[in-house]
Amino acid sequence: MKELEILPIPLIQWYHENARVLPWRSDPTPYHVWLSEIMLQQTRVAAVLDYYRRFLEELPTVADLAAVEEERLMKLWQGLGYYNRARNLQKAARQVMETYGGVFPGTYEEILSLAGVGDYTAGAIASIAFGVPVPAVDGNVLRVVCRITGDEGDITRPDTKNRIRKALLDTMPKAFPGDYNQALMELGATVCLPNGAPLCEKCPARAFCVAHITEQTGRLPVKAPKKARRVEKRTVFLIFHEGKVALRQRPKKGLLAGLWEYPNEPEADVGQLAEWGITPLCLDHGGTGKHIFTHIEWHMSALAVEAADGHLPDGWVWADRRALQERYALPNAFQSFMGLALDRTEETSEF
DNA sequence: AACTCGGGGAT
């Protein structure tokens, strides 16, 4: 592993010259670093920027986050995905308030004990916000290290990840662990790109990178193939009455847990409305939509319904246009029906 | 170890 011993100085030099200007780098308090790291889990920098700004604008401190209404929290997270990150974020904020008296803990083990914080995120917060010399091994770091050292290990395997974490711990510059960890990630995000398209001419490790020298960047890192998605057909019901649309809340666990949605069922028809006690006055096609999750693909066909009266099953709500836009958190899966819903809802005085 | 959990941008 002698490549990792040579790496720190040229990499840190490169990082100081090429680091992107990012909002969580300008004032890296533990709260800022933590929030950014949670938002950045499996999510690109570009997708996070606006969410990060809006979130801190409304919830500038850990205490604010601990106290905010869940419905408002989910609205702030709407569209970012992996919604349990938001719930765990608040759970952890309450841990910080109650267990640590409102002061963000500074050791790797304490940070790791927070909800939603795993070994990567604990390492990132500890090193960046507190200067603790621990690695932060994400997908970028695995790719960079496997290429530079010519590691053939399957990066989807925990033992490969643990081996690389240990190698980094033994070779990282202990004086500036935060910059080193961020430099590894920055290199992976901007130069050592995936899918065999790295910009090796720009890489500070090009002189000693095993994958570059032996022309194996297209093959490394080794990664086991992932399982195929399953397709689900769903019928979506856009039910209107007096300028409002019917919404229901999804179950507390599982896919899109706790978010609001237009009622939908697997391959249902108008008969479904009777089961809900809804009398359709007129029916239209509401268009179609496709949404691709990581492991599921929804093919949706919508029915637009004008209801004869205001009756709905327990727990469902009538949302006017403003509530649809500003109150209820809907997943992006239903975005293709938003245009029709907005057309057929009205602003009302209620909220 | 395998599975679940979003959404989007790049190729």
Next chain:
DNA sequence: ATCCCAGAGTT
């Protein structure tokens, strides 16, 4: 279409 992203929690 496929890959993969500053991964973590559950089973």
